[in-house]
Amino acid sequence: MSATLATPAPRDWSSYRADFPQLARQVHGKPLIYFDNANTAQKPQSVIDAVERYYTQFNANVARAVHTLGEEATAAYEASRDTLARFINAGSRNEVVFTSGTTQAINLVAYSFALPRLSAGDEIVVTQMEHHANIVPWQLMCQRTGAVLKVAPITPSGELMVDRFLEMLTPRVKLAAVAHVSNVIGTVNPIAELARACRSRGVPLLVDGSQACPHMPVDVQALGCDFYALTGHKLFGPTGTGALWARREWLEEMPPFFGGGEMIRTVSFEGTVFADPPHKFEAGTPNIAGFIGLGAAIDYINAIGIERIAAHEAELLAYATAAFKQVPGLRLFGEAPKKAAVLSFLIEGVHAHDLATLLDHEGVAVRSGHHCAHPLMQFFGVPATARASLSFYNTREEVDRFIVALEKVRRLLA
Incomplete structure (x- = not known):
């Protein structure tokens, strides 16, 4: 009788980070928080x-x-x-x-x-x-x-x-x-x-x-x-x-x-x-x-499963959205019931480029600008937004650290 091969148990989500060399680096002496996945995703070692x-x-x-x-x-x-x-x-x-x-x-x-x-x-x-x-x-x-x-x-x-x-x-x-x-x-x-x-x-x-x-x-x-x-x-x-x-x-x-x-x-x-x-x-x-x-x-x-990725990112988006809404003066753009893990935002009185520049000094990579969507910016009545876009290799801990960095930046620019 042939042996039945068991399906490998799913890995802990944070363990996938080790597959992406870029995620281990530091920026300005701080661990990288890469929240620019809508622009380009990082590459696993298997791709490299x-x-x-x-x-x-x-x-x-x-x-x-x-x-x-x-x-x-x-x-x-x-x-x-x-x-x-x-x-x-x-x-x-x-x-x-x-x-x-x-x-x-x-x-x-x-x-x-x-x-x-x-x-x-x-x-x-x-x-x-x-x-x-x-x-x-x-x-x-x-x-x-x-x-x-x-x-x-x-x-x-x-x-x-x-x-x-x-x-x-x-x-x-x-x-x-x-x-x-x-x-x-x-x-x-x-x-x-x-x-x-x-x-x-x-x-x-x-x-x-x-x-x-x-x-x-x-x-x-x-x-x-x-x-x-x-x-x-x-x-x-x-x-x-x-x-x-x-x-x-x-x-x-x-x-x-x-x-x-x-x-x-x-x-x-x-x-x-x-x-x-x-x-x-x-x-x-x-x-x-x-x-x-x-x-x-x-x-x-x-190998991970795209359905698993979708479910995990939905949970991460819900967690991040709730955290964003606790930041004083933060405006979140786009809250459709069905959405992917993308959060475009502004802090009252602060330009998106200033936000992104100072967040970079905290080790956080977010996108700022019109995101190749000028008409959508015109619809919302803003010249630009900052955008945090998440992937399955991001974590709740990174969201927490991002919020701390965002609060620091907000106080600096207040």
């Missing part, structure tokens, strides 16, 4: 090792060689596509296009999908909470075609006005583009509901998933959207990595965004026959090491 292993053991280009190194590089690179496809439950690995990040993914949809379909008077619908990466490409498309950008409003608490969004889905709308999770206020939008409404009206839906994939399960088939963009460096992977998931039928119809090597079947001076998706959209030498590292990052997340 995967990148180093590529460069030291089988550094070669992909899909161009029959020698051993080239075959090993190609196998590892394409294995990461399989890993990512499973992670978001894509219907096929061929629906996953590797990009440099969400920005490139959205621009790919803008130029290859939207531009050929837009005419004067057509409309694109976005929301008031979008990152610039999900605004500017659509503005460029509108300038080129005469289409009009429409903006679905949000409530003072940062929730999307879903009824207003649905009302805007008129026959003139050729595309809707919505953040899964706001990078500023953490609001989690009801993507499945929005996708059903869009599909019933024949409106393709693009989702900016940069802030969702590191913090919650993402199933693109269950969500029912048409396009889903994600960024690798927020997902504990290397910078310069990301992906666009798209329905197979759209990828087959879309023309290439870039032209060059590796995205073709044959080339002659009379014309070119392009490769099938996803390679049709992946011209040139890719970030091979980066995508191998991204595969390792997803393996790391899977």
